[in-house]
Amino acid sequence: MFFLKETDVKNLISIKEAVSNGLSFRKLMKVCDEIKPYLHDTEFVYTYAGCLLASHERTDEAIQIFVLNKDDTFCQIMYNYLKEYGIFEPAGKVFKSAVPYDIYVQTNFFQNHQAKAIQSISNIVKTIPPPDSDTPVTIIDIGPGNGALIAKIINEIAPIYNLDFVRLIFIDPFEDMLNKATEYCKENIHIECEIIPICCKIQEITETQIKRIQQNKPIWFTNAALSVHHIPKELKIPMLKQLKSFSPNFILTEVNWNHDLPEKDSPELIYSVAKSYGIFSKDIFDLPVSEEDRKLCLYLFPVSEAINIIKQERANRIDYHTTIAEWEKIGKEAGFSVGEAVATYISDKKPFAFVMGFQV
Numbered sequence: 001m002f003f004l005k006e007t008d009v010k011n012l013i014s015i016k017e018a019v020s021n022g023l024s025f026r027k028l029m030k031v032c033d034e035i036k037p038y039l040h041d042t043e044f045v046y047t048y049a050g051c052l053l054a055s056h057e058r059t060d061e062a063i064q065i066f067v068l069n070k071d072d073t074f075c076q077i078m079y080n081y082l083k084e085y086g087i088f089e090p091a092g093k094v095f096k097s098a099v100p101y102d103i104y105v106q107t108n109f110f111q112n113h114q115a116k117a118i119q120s121i122s123n124i125v126k127t128i129p130p131p132d133s134d135t136p137v138t139i140i141d142i143g144p145g146n147g148a149l150i151a152k153i154i155n156e157i158a159p160i161y162n163l164d165f166v167r168l169i170f171i172d173p174f175e176d177m178l179n180k181a182t183e184y185c186k187e188n189i190h191i192e193c194e195i196i197p198i199c200c201k202i203q204e205i206t207e208t209q210i211k212r213i214q215q216n217k218p219i220w221f222t223n224a225a226l227s228v229h230h231i232p233k234e235l236k237i238p239m240l241k242q243l244k245s246f247s248p249n250f251i252l253t254e255v256n257w258n259h260d261l262p263e264k265d266s267p268e269l270i271y272s273v274a275k276s277y278g279i280f281s282k283d284i285f286d287l288p289v290s291e292e293d294r295k296l297c298l299y300l301f302p303v304s305e306a307i308n309i310i311k312q313e314r315a316n317r318i319d320y321h322t323t324i325a326e327w328e329k330i331g332k333e334a335g336f337s338v339g340e341a342v343a344t345y346i347s348d349k350k351p352f353a354f355v356m357g358f359q360v
């Protein structure tokens, strides 16, 4: 959702060239000064140059340049991080531990987004009754996190369809998240539930795991909230086709960011990363938690993700967040009819996160 104007891209390319040609810091600053007045977002010149320097192992110079835009949340975080760690590498594997996630769910962004997502997902589910079958009503949830979202959705829709039992298939690559989600759902879902945990990345699901899911058909719908942006566009289509073979209904909740198609070091990629993670991190800054917990959450979640997106070649990125327009195209190519996106959080008058229904 954060797109640069074409003229800005053209101007910013001279910074990219300066860094890849190994220009001295003094000469790079001269290039920044020259193009700055022509940019719509003038201070972004420092964000861009800082990210490129950090990514090209020029950490000390990156610190010197990030400080010039310290009013910007993203630059401030990067400045603090590089000062502390001295290296532009992710602090750890995102979601390996559930602790940073437990802190993040307290943010204003998450609370508002989640309330709207539950409402929007329930509205879609209200239009697709459960399949007529003697087997238990079954739902897949990809990347359940701590389980709170799917539990709240079930509690919202169970009374509408008089459900007294539900079977949930959780797909997540982390045992810690699967255990958390199972525990939360057992304690908080108001009807009886059976949980089948499947430990894998959705894009690496095995034939045995697929068979295990198929045995539980018919499956009412598949829910994927903030969990299927880990694969590039070219693999998203086969993934959606796989999901289509599980259930005719797929409900996607995602962020409307632009981290799939732009190439490494491009102004478009770094603009989207800095703006999106800046807004996202601002709420973590504002949380009434200890400094230690704040850092744990920031460094192991948004900062680690942002560094990975900036530093890796496109083929090795961990996150490929894609815009609403791209998801529409991908869904259609996979053979779904795609409903209109409903914003769950708005920033700068545009959807920052959204829910979208896909049906066969």
Ligand SMILES: C[S@@+](CC[C@H](N)C(=O)[O-])C[C@H]1O[C@@H](n2cnc3c(N)ncnc32)[C@H](O)[C@@H]1O
Residues within 6 Å of the ligand: 095, 142, 143, 144, 145, 146, 149, 171, 172, 173, 174, 177, 200, 201, 202, 203, 224, 225, 226, 227, 230
């Ligand atoms: C941001 S959390 C979202 C949690 C929950 N769905 C929500 O919206 O509140 C992302 C979840 O996706 C899981 N995840 C990460 N990569 C995944 C992948 N490749 N396939 C399936 N799940 C994944 C994470 O472990 C985590 O549980």
